[in-house]
Amino acid sequence: MCPWRSPLAKLSLDVVLLILEQCSPFDLAILAASSSALRAALDANPFIWRRAMVGxxxxxxxxxxxxxxxxxxxxxxxxxxxxxxxxxxxxxxxxxxxxxxxxxxxxxxxxxxxxxxxxxxxxxxxxxxxxxxxxxxxxxxxxxxxxxxxxxxxxxxxxxxxxxxxxxxxxxxxxxxxxxxxxxxxxxxxxxxxxxxxxxxxxxxxxxxxxxxxxxxxxxxxxxxQEKETVEAANRRFLKARAKEHGLQYHIIMRCPTVACIFTSFNRDLTLITLTVFLQHEQVITNEYQVQAFAVDDTASGTQNVSVPSIAPAQNTSLSHTKTSTLICSHCQDSFTVSSAQETKYGVSSLQKAWRPTSARCMRRSTIRALIANILTGCLRLFLCSIISRQNIAS
Ligand SMILES: [Zn+2]
Ligand SMILES: [Zn+2]
Structure with missing residues (x-):
């Protein structure tokens, strides 16, 4: 039986190596931990690690x-x-x-x-x-x-x-x-x-x-x-522009787990988020947005005014909101009541920043470790799938 699980099962080792060459060192570390076949491929080809570190x-x-x-x-x-x-x-x-x-x-x-x-x-x-x-x-x-x-x-x-x-x-x-x-x-x-x-x-x-x-x-x-701050600012601008373009609220879009995952991973790897990446996750983000916008409304308790999207996730792909609330998790508020300039100075992690505006519940307090692992693995899987589909188209 082929040791590669789908979608990697369909690929030759050469193509797998080509994909691995595109990965950041931390991506490779996650991949090595997630599959013994990938770990073996990486152990047998140490140049991939060297390339990732130098690259x-x-x-x-x-x-x-x-x-x-x-x-x-x-x-x-x-x-x-x-x-x-x-x-x-x-x-x-x-x-x-x-x-x-x-x-x-x-x-x-x-x-x-x-x-x-x-x-x-x-x-x-x-x-x-x-x-x-x-x-x-x-x-x-x-x-x-x-x-x-x-x-x-x-x-x-x-x-x-x-x-x-x-x-x-x-x-x-x-x-x-x-x-x-x-x-x-x-x-x-x-x-x-x-x-x-x-x-x-x-x-x-x-x-x-x-x-x-x-x-x-x-x-x-x-x-x-220093470079991460520059990349993070550019990625923030990019997501603001996408939010505006789609008629979505930037603060709500940043609460979507998929956006938070992409934002954190790309910043960590000093990579700019591209339109292709955003479009590839558009449907998931749209669905998550509905949930997040609903949560904001749920906790707004009358003082905040949020327009709630009609919940019909299967058909409703273009959302439009005119108002939003800026609720902040009480736990996170305690921990990070600093200005954005200070956040940068203090080096508050981008994941925390991404989660900070989450209103209703504290995402960090409970199982953040499991969450990070899930998010990173999920993101990586999507990233690999995108490369694989591109490879398939090219071949
Ligand atoms: Zn601390
Ligand atoms: Zn919190």
């Missing part, structure tokens, strides 16, 4: 800096893991809210969901400044990732990583004495004291290369963020 350069943003080859040995690094590390988001180091933004600090693996949290990370115990040079003689100091502080010759560590080191040592002692077993549901990988010291020796060997890579990524990020 990411556009406008003010240079190519994604490569990591040292030695890290594949010593730090379990792979192109997919690297793409997820840069673009995969994570939990805010301060408030633990999930965020899709690139890391705030690469080496210490810190994410920040807002400007407020960035400032909090610097002041609220997330970082450990080793004023007494404690870890320079401590065995953990051999491998714990550390930044050179800007003041004096002190090193800065992640308090979370220090805490984790303590836990893994305790767990290894418990493993030695048989109090925990390999099959137990453990918060950290199962290791005995002996295997833990091996793992730590590996970490010590990889630390310098990781530090060099993190510094390169910090420099790259500055240009990436």
């Amino acid at each position: 990411f350069a556009r406008g003010a943003c240079p190519a994604i800096p490569p990591y040292a080859a030695s890290l594949e040995e010593t730090a379990n690094c792979s192109p997919a893991a690297y793409a997820r590390y840069i673009f995969g988001g994570g939990k805010c180091a301060l408030c633990r809210k999930p965020t899709s933004s690139i890391p705030y600090e690469y080496l210490l693996r810190l994410h920040a969901c807002s400007g407020k949290c960035k400032r909090g990370i610097l002041s609220r115990g997330i970082l450990f400044v080793d004023r007494e040079h404690k870890y320079e003689i401590h065995p953990w100091g051999q491998w714990l990732p550390r930044l050179r502080g800007t003041w004096g010759r002190k090193f800065v560590y992640s308090s979370f990583m220090i805490e984790r080191a303590r836990h893994e040592e305790q767990q290894a002692r418990d493993a030695d004495s048989g109090r925990v077993l390999p099959d137990d549901d453990l918060p950290l990988p199962f290791r005995t004291t002996a295997t833990l010291s091996e793992a730590r020796a590996e970490r010590a060997r990889s630390r310098d290369a990781l530090t060099v890579n993190a510094i390169a990524l910090e420099h790259w990020s500055a240009s990436y963020v």
